[in-house]
Amino acid sequence: MDNAQGLADVIRFVDTPATSPTVALTFDDGPNPPDTVELLDLLARERVPAVFCLVGVQVQAHPDLVRRIVDDGHVLANHSWRHDDLAQLTPDAVRADLVRTLDAIHTVVPDAPVPFFRAPFGHWGQTIGVAAELGMRSLEWQLAVEDWDPAPPADVLVERLGGIEPGGVVLLHDGGGDRSATVEAVRRVIPRLRVDGWTFTVPR
Numbered sequence: 001m002d003n004a005q006g007l008a009d010v011i012r013f014v015d016t017p018a019t020s021p022t023v024a025l026t027f028d029d030g031p032n033p034p035d036t037v038e039l040l041d042l043l044a045r046e047r048v049p050a051v052f053c054l055v056g057v058q059v060q061a062h063p064d065l066v067r068r069i070v071d072d073g074h075v076l077a078n079h080s081w082r083h084d085d086l087a088q089l090t091p092d093a094v095r096a097d098l099v100r101t102l103d104a105i106h107t108v109v110p111d112a113p114v115p116f117f118r119a120p121f122g123h124w125g126q127t128i129g130v131a132a133e134l135g136m137r138s139l140e141w142q143l144a145v146e147d148w149d150p151a152p153p154a155d156v157l158v159e160r161l162g163g164i165e166p167g168g169v170v171l172l173h174d175g176g177g178d179r180s181a182t183v184e185a186v187r188r189v190i191p192r193l194r195v196d197g198w199t200f201t202v203p204r
Contacts, residue, residue, distance in 0.1 A: 015204075025170050029053070037065065039186065070112045077116035117134075139203060142168030147182045
């Protein structure tokens with residue numbers, strides 16, 4: 001699979017019913033206490049499913065949070081071993097990185113599926129085909145809220161979340177730094193979206 005063909009298969013939107021707009025929330029670079037803990041508490045209260053794109057070194061550091069993510073019914077994605085740019089790597093090197101990450105995840109949650117892969121920095125290179133060979137579909141986004149360093153305040157993130165389109169996959173972060181502003185923005189936005197008739201889903 002060449003890169004041009006592969007990009008056509010990257011997931012940016014989910015199917016949305018005609019009766020109400022749907023959005024998929026995804027969180028990268030964790031697990032990362034305390035922000036992942038607070039986010040999981042929030043999602044549990046609101047009964048919102050999400051995709052957690054896990055970094056291998058963080059999985060090793062915080063296996064208890066990986067177990068909770070799965071126990072809470074969320075979906076896992078492979079986000080590489082340490083969030084290196086994989087775009088310039090050979091397929092064999094990409095495979096080694098992704099397999100190492102999968103092995104770390106399955107050491108903690110042996111039976112949990114990992115149906116998705118997200119490329120660090122959105123730099124795909126040869127990763128799409130390798131991920132597919134490993135049973136993972138590549139997950140991009142309709143909206144990147146840009147909550148990474150320097151992390152904007154929650155008010156700014158809430159405003160940016162106004163750019164969600166029906167069926168959109170939204171890129172947020174629970175790791176990679178202090179994500180308390182992201183947690184607060186999600187806390188505010190979920191009820192607002194519900195009032196406006198939105199529902200929450202995960203890619204299938």
